[in-house]
Amino acid sequence: MAQYGLLIDATKCTGCHACSIACSQYNELEEEVDYNRLEFVERGSFPNCAMDIVPVQCMHCDDAPCVNVCSTMATFQQEDGIVGFDPQKCTGCKACMAACPYDARALNEARLAEKCRWCPEMLQQGKQPVCSSTCMNEVRLFGDLEDPDSEINQKMAKHEVEQLRPDMGTKPRIWYIKK
Amino acid sequence: MLNRQVWIVIAGMLVLIGAAGIINIFINGEHVMGTSNYVPWGSLIAFYVFFVATSTGFTFINSLAHVFKVKRFEFLSRRLTLASIAALLMGFVMIGVELGNPLAMVYIMISPNFAAPIVWMGLLYGLYLVLHIVEFIFQLKNNHKVIDIISPIVLAVAIAAQSMLGAVFGMSVARGFWNEAYTSISFIVLAFLSGIAAAVILTHILARKNVVGKADKKAIEQLQPVFSKLLLGTVTVVLFFTVWKWIYGLYGTMPGHADALQLFAGGPLTAPYWLLEIGFVFVVPILLLVFMKKRRDLALIFSSLSLMIGIFAMRVMMVFAGQMAPLQVVFGSESAQGIREVSILWSEWATAGFGIGGVILIYMIGEKWLDLNTASHDADVYEQKQETYEFAKS
Numbered sequence: 001m002a003q004y005g006l007l008i009d010a011t012k013c014t015g016c017h018a019c020s021i022a023c024s025q026y027n028e029l030e031e032e033v034d035y036n037r038l039e040f041v042e043r044g045s046f047p048n049c050a051m052d053i054v055p056v057q058c059m060h061c062d063d064a065p066c067v068n069v070c071s072t073m074a075t076f077q078q079e080d081g082i083v084g085f086d087p088q089k090c091t092g093c094k095a096c097m098a099a100c101p102y103d104a105r106a107l108n109e110a111r112l113a114e115k116c117r118w119c120p121e122m123l124q125q126g127k128q129p130v131c132s133s134t135c136m137n138e139v140r141l142f143g144d145l146e147d148p149d150s151e152i153n154q155k156m157a158k159h160e161v162e163q164l165r166p167d168m169g170t171k172p173r174i175w176y177i178k179k
Numbered sequence: 180m181l182n183r184q185v186w187i188v189i190a191g192m193l194v195l196i197g198a199a200g201i202i203n204i205f206i207n208g209e210h211v212m213g214t215s216n217y218v219p220w221g222s223l224i225a226f227y228v229f230f231v232a233t234s235t236g237f238t239f240i241n242s243l244a245h246v247f248k249v250k251r252f253e254f255l256s257r258r259l260t261l262a263s264i265a266a267l268l269m270g271f272v273m274i275g276v277e278l279g280n281p282l283a284m285v286y287i288m289i290s291p292n293f294a295a296p297i298v299w300m301g302l303l304y305g306l307y308l309v310l311h312i313v314e315f316i317f318q319l320k321n322n323h324k325v326i327d328i329i330s331p332i333v334l335a336v337a338i339a340a341q342s343m344l345g346a347v348f349g350m351s352v353a354r355g356f357w358n359e360a361y362t363s364i365s366f367i368v369l370a371f372l373s374g375i376a377a378a379v380i381l382t383h384i385l386a387r388k389n390v391v392g393k394a395d396k397k398a399i400e401q402l403q404p405v406f407s408k409l410l411l412g413t414v415t416v417v418l419f420f421t422v423w424k425w426i427y428g429l430y431g432t433m434p435g436h437a438d439a440l441q442l443f444a445g446g447p448l449t450a451p452y453w454l455l456e457i458g459f460v461f462v463v464p465i466l467l468l469v470f471m472k473k474r475r476d477l478a479l480i481f482s483s484l485s486l487m488i489g490i491f492a493m494r495v496m497m498v499f500a501g502q503m504a505p506l507q508v509v510f511g512s513e514s515a516q517g518i519r520e521v522s523i524l525w526s527e528w529a530t531a532g533f534g535i536g537g538v539i540l541i542y543m544i545g546e547k548w549l550d551l552n553t554a555s556h557d558a559d560v561y562e563q564k565q566e567t568y569e570f571a572k573s
């Protein structure tokens with residue numbers, strides 16, 4: 001069974017928001033809901049300054065606090081490592097939102113705590129999630145971590161990588177190439 | 180002191196306005212609540228904690244008679260149990276409105292995740308309600324054999340449920356302000372405090388309005404020094420927890436924890452924190468109970484009222500503070516600066532009012548239709564009282 005993960009090369013991100021827009025369109029998200037966002041970090045002081053852009057979304061944590069706290073298993077770990085969400089079972093208790101260290105979930109009009117599911121329909125067709133396939137700069141490389149020859153593993157071997165808030169102990173499935 | 184009709188009118192109005200707020204929340208969802216994706220748990224969660232903790236507190240006081248055999252509390256048993264059930268039911272209303280989904284309980288039953296503290300909390304509070312009702316029925320039947328068996332179980336389940344509620348917050352690793360091993364313990368202590376304060380208010384009204392007979396009035400009077408010591412002792416323990424929370428927060432500078440304390444030290448929660456939590460929960464009760472010994476009845480009732488208001492606010496601030504400091508998802512990012520906005524909108528206040536009015540109404544219905552005068556376990560301690568008791572007409 002493939003084990004999915006994502007490698008993000010944020011140094012190439014232009015901040016065009018194409019990933020967020022593609023995600024919102026694909027998932028038909030309501031106005032105030034997004035699964036994919038960009039965080040901006042300023043470095044230095046004017047005029048010697050720069051802006052880092054960090055794409056953030058559900059990290060599909062291996063040890064996901066949202067899975068642990070979900071009373072109905074509406075949020076659950078799939079065999080392929082993706083943290084899935086079954087809206088049918090969601091009670092709207094928002095425990096997952098309080099527990100997620102990445103602010104990765106959003107409540108929709110139906111009071112369901114939605115999140116990125118890594119586009120299961122696309123994966124079934126052997127395609128990439130829409131955020132990855134949309135990105136013009138190939139910032140996002142989605143792939144199988146189990147396959148040693150996969151592109152994601154090859155690229156990961158060539159670069160130093162890091163994760164967001166590893167101190168939370170969540171073991172995210174998203175890595176970032178270090179600057 | 181207000182007469183019975185006025186109590187009914189006030190409680191009825193609270194329930195009616197509350198019902199309007201609840202309907203508004205059911206129709207418009209989170210749009211009419213002060214929550215957001217960044218602050219998902221709002222005031223209704225705090226109100227839920229307040230009501231179920233008060234219920235647990237009533238059970239603690241009740242257990243003094245039936246579990247720890249402190250006979251002087253026995254005459255209050257039925258009334259405390261009824262008040263506890265009423266508070267518990269209103270707690271369930273709060274969480275029901277927060278979930279806004281009647282099928283939620285069904286999903287939890289058919290697909291439970293036993294690793295989730297919420298499942299255990301739900302199971303334990305459900306069991307607590309059932310056992311409490313059974314206990315009450317046997318109290319009304321005056322069957323001490325069964326009461327003696329069931330009361331320790333009710334107490335154990337109440338403690339387990341309350342500590343599990345603490346764990347719902349305490350196990351949230353992302354929220355530094357909540358994520359502590361002693362969150363569960365401090366929940367139990369605070370529940371005990373709200374139980375004592377609520378019991379003082381209840382007994383004060385019972386005595387002042389001649390709801391109880393002369394012997395019980397005397398017994399209530401005799402309980403005053405005990406209540407006074409219990410209040411003072413428990414306030415001191417809560418103060419101890421609070422002081423250590425500050426020391427750990429400031430010394431450890433743990434993300435989330437220290438940031439939340441900043442909200443109290445110079446942020447948007449500073450005024451309510453120092454006035455309602457420090458003032459109403461610690462300063463006012465301690466001053467009254469220590470320096471007003473000559474008018475202990477007044478010291479008790481005013482410190483208890485102050486405590487109930489303060490604890491209510493404390494619950495709200497605890498829920499808010501854990502989420503208002505932004506999560507440091509990406510250190511130094513724009514979204515990690517500032518403070519997350521949160522508020523309590525009218526529908527939420529109205530829902531809290533529904534809870535308060537509901538507790539008063541349920542209790543008054545019980546007082547009217549049931550015989551709440553406990554026949555003593557031990558005839559030597561209290562005589563069986565056969566007077567007819569009723570609320571005084573004004």
Ligand code: SF4
Pocket residue numbers: 057058059060061064065066067083099100101102103104105115170
């Ligand atoms: S990032 Fe948040 S929502 Fe996604 S798996 Fe981790 S804890 Fe769950």
Ligand code: SF4
Pocket residue numbers: 066069070071072073074075089090091092093094095096097112113
């Ligand atoms: S809001 Fe839904 S998905 Fe999240 S913990 Fe509650 S039931 Fe699970």
